[in-house]
Amino acid sequence: MLILHCPCCGVDADETDLHAGGQAHLTREGPGSSDDDFEDYLFLRENPKGVHFERWRHVYGCGKWFLAARCTNTLEVFGTYPAQTTEPPQHIKDIISQKRPGWSWGNFS
């Protein structure tokens, strides 16, 4: 069972208390964007075998959204952090760098 720490209410939540919300750190394109950018935003998703950043909602808990850094290959959780950010916090990146040297994901590394 996947267990994620909800940074909003502090509970270590079981997978059954959570709802997966897909890829994190999407750039939400608007009117005036190019076709390429719109395709990226609407349809293309990071699908790495390894380090991944995702949105989760503590749906049967506090109800709040948060973000998680996770390995899709081992199910190891590197950490969770509040959703009000456009890139992973440095301490999360440091943990990942320690465990997965040379990692990269989208524009982050």
Next chain:
Amino acid sequence: MPMKRYSAFAIAREAMRNHTGWDRAWARAEPKARYDAIIVGAGGHGLATAYYLGKNFGITNVAVLEKGWLGGGNTGRNTTIIRSNYLQDPSAAIYEKSRSLYETMSQDLNYNVMFSPRGVIMLAQTHHEVRGYKRTAHANALQGVTTEWIEPARVKELCPIMNIDGPRYPVLGGLWQARGGTARHDAVAWGYARACSAMGMDIIQQCEVTAVRQENGKVVGVDTSKGPIDCDKLGMVVAGHSGVLAQMAGFRLPIESVALQALVSEPIKPCMDIVVMANTVHGYLSQSDKGEMVIGGGTDGYNNYTQRGSFHHIEETVRALVETFPMISRLKMLRQWGGIVDVTGDRSPILSKTPVEGIFVNCGWGTGGFKATPGSGWAMAELMAKGHSPLTDEFSMFRFREGKFIDESVAAGVAH
């Protein structure tokens, strides 16, 4: 490599000499320096692609590369269901092509794939599904796919173990495809592998692709764990790992990889001779020739490459099925497994050229790829040999930016 044909006579002959004369089903091969075409992925779809490249287009200087063992991915992990009762025309065309190829596959390949057209019911357990399946039955009639809407009494007659009066999800009828059914999934891969090998193709296992080499926007070869191999054309047929391979080639696919689970019960006496799909409760059920009840479940909601899946999904699947199939509440479950399925935004596959010349991709079959194995290979081979195929035209990877979806995700033709 010349191969002895399998036949009743061969069995009798070997019985007389203590089974000492059986050859390997297909030849062990080491990579050559160059091939006309390389197929990455020796699952059902990859092997079928290679087979039809040879059979339909005479291209036999082909290697099929497999990082693990042949048929060890989703080919060996599905619930073996074959049907073609889809709503949209492009889907019905390729799935019906596929189903019709299953009809004669054992004869074509000289390999018993145990195709069993026992019939498939898609249960309608909500009024929404009743309307949806009646619509699909009409669409199928126009597409030349033989299906029919049947009433609850007929459902009960076809599947007596079913409780059609459940309090929460009563059975309101079903979409019945009499020539749907099951086949032995491993045998499909093995049969294609044997036929490819007989045409002189190399099937190279434990050979992982580590890089895709290009020159001037055109593919020239791949680097593998067994050294570099050159090729003119490259077919990527790797299901859940399509994103990983596409990244090596420098493009992105509108695909996310998730775990899909299935499980089987202890073997019991024959009690059900059809396949039942219950999409409202997200479960599907059939009985294998060994007597196990084969149960398919739902996908996890998050990206995953672990081939396991979450336990609570099994609980949900089985719990939901118990109302409609009360007898399974007394069954012990024997085995559970997961496969990594490649899911697109519209739940339809991708058979397409790519931004790199000479690279073709066949992926996105998501939760329903086994049934498509021969049709997918047939169409992919035509695409690779001729540059286009009437069966693949609508399944381009560029359809998303053009808004030309083949929307099966809400058409109830797909179980998930």
